[in-house]
Amino acid sequence: xxxxxxxxxxxxxxxxxxxxxxxxxxxxxxxxxxxxxxxxxxxxxxxxxxxxxxxxxxxxxxxxxxxxxxxxxxxxxxxxxxxxxxxxxxxxxxxxxxxxxxxxxxxxxxxxxxxxxxxxxxxxxxxxxxxxxxxxxxxxxxxxxxxxxxxxxxxxxxxxxxxxxxxxxxxxxxxxxxxxxxxxxxxxxxxxxxxxxxxxxxxxxxxxxxxxxxxxxxxxxxxxxxxxxxxxxxxxxxxxxxxxxxxxxxxxxxxxxxxxxxxxxxxxxxxxxxxxxxxxxxxxxxxxxxxxxxxxxxxxxxxxxxxxxxxxxxxxxxxxxxxxxxxxxxxxxxxxxxxxxxxxxxxxxxxxxxxxxxxxxxxxxxxxxxxxxxxxxxxxxxxxxxxxxxxxxxxxxxxxxxxxxxxxx
Amino acid sequence: xxxxxxxxxxxxxxxxxxxxxxxxxxxxxxxxxxxxxxxxxxxxxxxxxxxxxxxxxxxxxxxxxxxxxxxxxxxxxxxxxxxxxxxxxxxxxxxxxxxxxxxxxxxxxxxxxxxxxxxxxxxxxxxxxxxxxxxxxxxxxxxxxxxxxxxxxxxxxxxxxxxxxxxxxxxxxxxxxxxxxxxxxxxxxxxxxxxxxxxxxxxxxxxxxxxxxxxxxxxxxxxxxxxxxxxxxxxxxxxxxxxxxxxxxxxxxxxxxxxxxxxxxxxxxxxxxxxxxxxxxxxxxxxxxxxxxxxxxxxxxxxxxxxxxxxxxxxxxxxxxxxxxxxxxxxxxxxxxxxxxxx
Numbered sequence: 001x002x003x004x005x006x007x008x009x010x011x012x013x014x015x016x017x018x019x020x021x022x023x024x025x026x027x028x029x030x031x032x033x034x035x036x037x038x039x040x041x042x043x044x045x046x047x048x049x050x051x052x053x054x055x056x057x058x059x060x061x062x063x064x065x066x067x068x069x070x071x072x073x074x075x076x077x078x079x080x081x082x083x084x085x086x087x088x089x090x091x092x093x094x095x096x097x098x099x100x101x102x103x104x105x106x107x108x109x110x111x112x113x114x115x116x117x118x119x120x121x122x123x124x125x126x127x128x129x130x131x132x133x134x135x136x137x138x139x140x141x142x143x144x145x146x147x148x149x150x151x152x153x154x155x156x157x158x159x160x161x162x163x164x165x166x167x168x169x170x171x172x173x174x175x176x177x178x179x180x181x182x183x184x185x186x187x188x189x190x191x192x193x194x195x196x197x198x199x200x201x202x203x204x205x206x207x208x209x210x211x212x213x214x215x216x217x218x219x220x221x222x223x224x225x226x227x228x229x230x231x232x233x234x235x236x237x238x239x240x241x242x243x244x245x246x247x248x249x250x251x252x253x254x255x256x257x258x259x260x261x262x263x264x265x266x267x268x269x270x271x272x273x274x275x276x277x278x279x280x281x282x283x284x285x286x287x288x289x290x291x292x293x294x295x296x297x298x299x300x301x302x303x304x305x306x307x308x309x310x311x312x313x314x315x316x317x318x319x320x321x322x323x324x325x326x327x328x329x330x331x332x333x334x335x336x337x338x339x340x341x342x343x344x345x346x347x348x349x350x351x352x353x354x355x356x357x358x359x360x361x362x363x364x365x366x367x368x369x370x371x372x373x374x375x376x377x378x379x380x381x382x383x384x385x386x387x388x389x390x391x392x393x394x395x396x397x398x399x400x401x402x403x404x405x406x407x408x409x
Numbered sequence: 410x411x412x413x414x415x416x417x418x419x420x421x422x423x424x425x426x427x428x429x430x431x432x433x434x435x436x437x438x439x440x441x442x443x444x445x446x447x448x449x450x451x452x453x454x455x456x457x458x459x460x461x462x463x464x465x466x467x468x469x470x471x472x473x474x475x476x477x478x479x480x481x482x483x484x485x486x487x488x489x490x491x492x493x494x495x496x497x498x499x500x501x502x503x504x505x506x507x508x509x510x511x512x513x514x515x516x517x518x519x520x521x522x523x524x525x526x527x528x529x530x531x532x533x534x535x536x537x538x539x540x541x542x543x544x545x546x547x548x549x550x551x552x553x554x555x556x557x558x559x560x561x562x563x564x565x566x567x568x569x570x571x572x573x574x575x576x577x578x579x580x581x582x583x584x585x586x587x588x589x590x591x592x593x594x595x596x597x598x599x600x601x602x603x604x605x606x607x608x609x610x611x612x613x614x615x616x617x618x619x620x621x622x623x624x625x626x627x628x629x630x631x632x633x634x635x636x637x638x639x640x641x642x643x644x645x646x647x648x649x650x651x652x653x654x655x656x657x658x659x660x661x662x663x664x665x666x667x668x669x670x671x672x673x674x675x676x677x678x679x680x681x682x683x684x685x686x687x688x689x690x691x692x693x694x695x696x697x698x699x700x701x702x703x704x705x706x707x708x709x710x711x712x713x714x715x716x717x718x719x720x721x722x723x724x725x726x727x728x729x730x731x732x733x734x735x736x737x738x739x740x741x742x743x744x745x746x747x748x749x750x751x752x
Contacts, residue, residue, distance in 0.1 A: 134751060143539055143750040163542040171540035177533025181447065193439045194541040238537065 085150050092119045093152075094246055094278045095140060100149035102135050102302075109135040111302035112149070117280055122272060124289050125282040126396065127299030133282035134174060136299075137250050140280070141171055154246065167195065170239030174251035174282075176231060180224030184215055184234050187223055188241055195242040202241070209237040213267060229260035233267065240271065247272070249281040253288045261288050268292060286396055298399045306399045313395050325361045325368055326352060328384030329375065333359050339378050343370050358384060436543030440551025441558070448559040453520050461517065461567055464509040469571050471498035472505075473578040487713050488689050490583040491590060493575040495687045506571060507594070507683055510564075511676070512634070514598055517563065518605025519626040521556040524619035525549075525610045526745060531619070536750050549742050553603075553610060560602040568595050586689075589716050593686050600730055601679040605630070607737035614745045637674045645670035675733050678726045685723040689713040694723060 085098035095117040102110040110132040117123045125133050138144040140153050142162030151158050153165045178187045185206060192202030210219045213233040218226065226234065232252065239247060252268065253261045269292055272279055282299075283289045290296070290310060297307035306313060327336055333351070336359045340349045345363045352358035361371065368385060375382045448454050475498045476483060483489060497503035526548070529535040539545060568591060576582060583591070609626050616622040649666035671677045681694040690713060720727070 138536075138750055141540055143536070163544070166540055167542040169540075171537070173533065173536040173540070175533045176537055178537075179447075179532065179534060181450070190439075190443055191537075191541060194436060194538070194543055196542070235537075242541075 082150050086152065089116060089152070090118060093117065094119050094121075094154060095123075095280060096150075096152045097136075097140075098150045100136070100139060100151055101147050102132070102139060102144065103147045108302050110139070110146075113302070113304055115297065115304065115307075117278060119278055120276055122279040122281070122292055122294045124293035124296040125280060125299055126284070126286050126289070126296050127282075128284050131284075131299045132302040133284075133299055134250055137171075137248055137280070137282060140248065141166060141169060167242065168244055169246045169248060170242060170244035172232075172235045172239045172247075172249045172252055174254055176235035176238075178223035178226070178231060178234060178238075180222060182223055183220045184223050184226065184230075185210065185219040187234065188238055191238050191241045197242075205241060205243070206237075209240055212271065213237045229256045229264065232256060232260075232264060236264075236267065236271070240275075245278065247277045247279045247281075249279065251283055252281060253283060253285055261285075265289070265292055298396055310395070313399070322347060322362050322364055323366045324388040325363070325366075325371065326358050326384060326386045326388060327361055327371065327375075327382070328355075328358045330381040330383050333357055335378075335380050336361075336375070339374050339380065340371055343367050343374055346371075360388075436541075436547035437551040437554065440538075440543070440547055441554040444552050444555030445558050448521055448555060449562075454559065454563075457513075457517050457520055458563055458566065461510070461513055461563060462570060464513055465506045465567050465571055466574065468497055468501055468504050468506045468509060469493050469574065470578075471500045472496050473575060474498070475500075477579055488587060488590075490575065490579075490581060490587040491687050491689075493571060493579070494591070494594070507687060510567070510598060511601075511679060511683065514560075514564075514602045515605040515630045515634075515676075516627070517560055518556070518602040519609040519623070519630060521559055522552070522606045522609025523613055523623040523626050525552045525556075525613040527613045527617050527619050527622060530617065539750055545746055546742060549610065549614075549738075549745050553606065553738060556606040556610075557599065557603055560606065561599050564595055564598055564602070568592075586716060590686055590689070590719075593716065593720070594683060597679065597682045597686060597727070600727075600734065601675065601682075604675050604730060604734040604737060607734050607741060611737055611741035611744070614741050614748065633674055633676055637676060638671065641670045641674060641677075642667040672726065672729065675730055678730045678733075681726045682723045682730070685719045686716075689715075689719060691719065691722065694726070 086096065089096045089098075093116055095115060097113050097115040100110055100113040100115070101108065113132075113136060115123075115125075115136075125136065127133055135144060139146050139151055140158060142158030142165060145159055154168055156165050158165050178184070179190070182190070188206045188209070189199075189202060192206065193199075197205070207216075210216050213236055215230060215233055215237065218230060223231070223234070236249075236252070239249075249268070253264060256264060265288065268279075271277070272292075279292075281289060281292070293310070295307060295309050296313070298305040327333075327340065329336055333356070337349050340346055340359070340361045343363070345365045345367050346361055347364060348362045350360050350362075352360050361367065366387065368387060372382055372385060473493060476489070476492060486492075494506045497505040497508070526535070529538060529548075535548075538548060572583065572588075572591065605626075608629070609622070612622040612626050613619070616625060645667040646663065649663045672681070684694055685691045692714070714722075
């Protein structure tokens with residue numbers, strides 16, 4: 001994975017930020033910097049024709065959601081705490097949640113989620129089924145109201161201004177469906193019309209999108225004749241019809257065969273790059289999306305366990321800062337032991353947990369090069385050499401305790 | 410809860426921003442247009458149209474034969490044109506066009522509503538639809554509007570067909586008063602169908618499976634028609650027992666209580682409305698409440714009411730039917746707004 005578009009923020013900073021979030025001093029927000037329209041009492045002072053006013057203010061200073069019934073008695077206190085919750089949100093943030101919580105009765109679907117996604121970033125929200133990924137996405141779009149906490153998408157509160165958000169955010173739901181009696185093109189036209197596009201501007205855009213998702217030939221067939229992969233591609237075109245700046249994809253690779261997944265990911269990669277989109281994608285298929293994401297967050301039982309660029313997650317948590325290598329040779333793996341142990345930095349050599357033909361070499365630094373040379377010099381043909389921790393599934397296992405992994409209600 | 414999520418926006422935003430955020434065409438209209446197109450192209454529309462037209466034309470055909478067969482006796486009879494709708498020929502067992510319509514209209518209303526919301530859910534289109542910049546209530550409003558539009562078109566076809574064939578077969582031109590009565594019957598029937606449409610939409614919100622929603626809908630319709638006229642008076646007579654040893658006023662009190670109870674049922678309300686609208690001689694639909702009314706009803710000279718007088722007689726019924734429809738729709742609306750989007 002290239003680092004060229006990885007934003008300066010990293011997982012560790014995110015964690016420390018969370019810790020400092022509730023410091024009392026940060027709650028003093030500069031009230032004067034607020035946009036007049038944010039203050040309900042100042043409505044008369046607003047100049048409707050002033051287009052610059054919206055841009056000069058940091059959107060994060062907009063006040064929080066209307067207090068819910070239980071919060072109303074302490075509304076003033078709550079407002080200030082919202083400002084402080086958003087105090088650490090960087091300027092170019094597109095999606096921010098702070099202490100976002102959603103409860104269904106006794107069950108907590110999302111638990112104090114802090115998420116920061118910056119412009120141009122591809123963020124992967126990874127977790128098992130039922131971890132609260134879809135609930136989070138629905139709260140971002142204002143389709144479900146949070147129980148507690150703050151959400152800002154493009155600086156707007158989804159609870160208050162769902163339409164403004166939905167106009168600029170493309171959404172591909174999990175198990176996306178289309179009206180079977182209409183053709184793919186008609187389905188897209190309907191979406192365009194709901195977005196207030198005229199027939200003329202939408203037709204050109206739809207042609208282009210259908211070309212990009214390679215559905216030109218099927219475009220005028222009924223949508224109920226589409227395969228799962230075609231529906232998914234049409235879903236991506238559908239999410240892009242409104243020409244969004246943010247794309248939210250919920251389980252985009254679900255129920256597609258491996259070849260289709262590869263194709264879909266290639267398509268997404270291209271679209272995201274061409275259009276400079278900010279993307280939030282959720283998935284429980286870790287390996288499938290890792291090539292697409294700049295940053296990932298591990299999600300389990302409603303909580304974000306860890307987040308950051310993949311390499312950093314791979315490095316960051318290893319307490320010993322040690323490197324583990326999987327080594328396999330042609331012949332008896334016991335032949336590795338002595339050769340590997342002789343290399344400087346190697347701490348241990350043990351059999352692989354699952355594969356009896358492999359050895360796991362633990363070292364304080366990356367000894368892949370010296371090890372390969374040593375094996376070659378000893379005349380032992382090397383057939384397998386892999387650094388551990390580069391795989392999402394391994395990372396996920398490391399971060400998410402076993403109990404959370406099998407989270408079944 | 411997403412009740413406030415998609416409701417009209419808060420007042421804190423500048424006015425200019427608010428205007429620009431409204432979809433230009435109005436979300437509900439876009440949805441209604443699409444739904445209307447779907448309905449008209451659907452098989453169920455064709456089937457129902459054929460059923461309704463056949464059911465309306467058969468009684469009308471026989472009664473027009475009867476009327477033209479006995480033309481000399483009937484000439485000068487008031488409101489003869491309306492007889493096409495409300496008089497049944499003996500050759501078809503006295504069934505009238507209006508009665509057929511009353512029987513079938515709930516079917517039409519349910520047919521265009523029972524899968525309104527739940528099919529979107531099972532198809533996976535609901536979350537996609539709601540992710541577009543429309544208010545959540547636009548979905549219900551659009552579907553309700555589309556349903557009413559389809560039903561109106563269907564009933565208009567029926568009315569025009571019966572009137573046209575009637576003119577051809579009888580050779581008489583309806584008076585403006587008669588036309589106005591037919592038109593008001595059309596409107597009342599649309600209202601009645603809207604009640605069933607709202608009921609079906611409510612079912613489509615509550616019941617996740619379209620098939621079960623349809624079954625419950627048709628079941629309620631049959632139940633109301635078959636058992637409503639027995640069960641409701643039964644409840645009334647339990648509350649206001651008719652005592653044979655009592656006075657005449659006791660008797661009238663009991664029967665009028667039964668009559669009131671029957672008017673909980675939209676079917677009875679609609680029947681009252683049609684009776685008054687399509688029969689200018691109808692002076693009362695409620696029956697008599699006491700002995701004095703009974704006597705005065707006996708002493709009345711038969712005469713024709715004007716349309717506005719007829720409407721006045723059943724105004725309470727019209728209001729009650731509107732109220733029932735609104736209540737059904739409001740319930741569907743509120744429940745849908747509070748529902749979780751995810752399946």
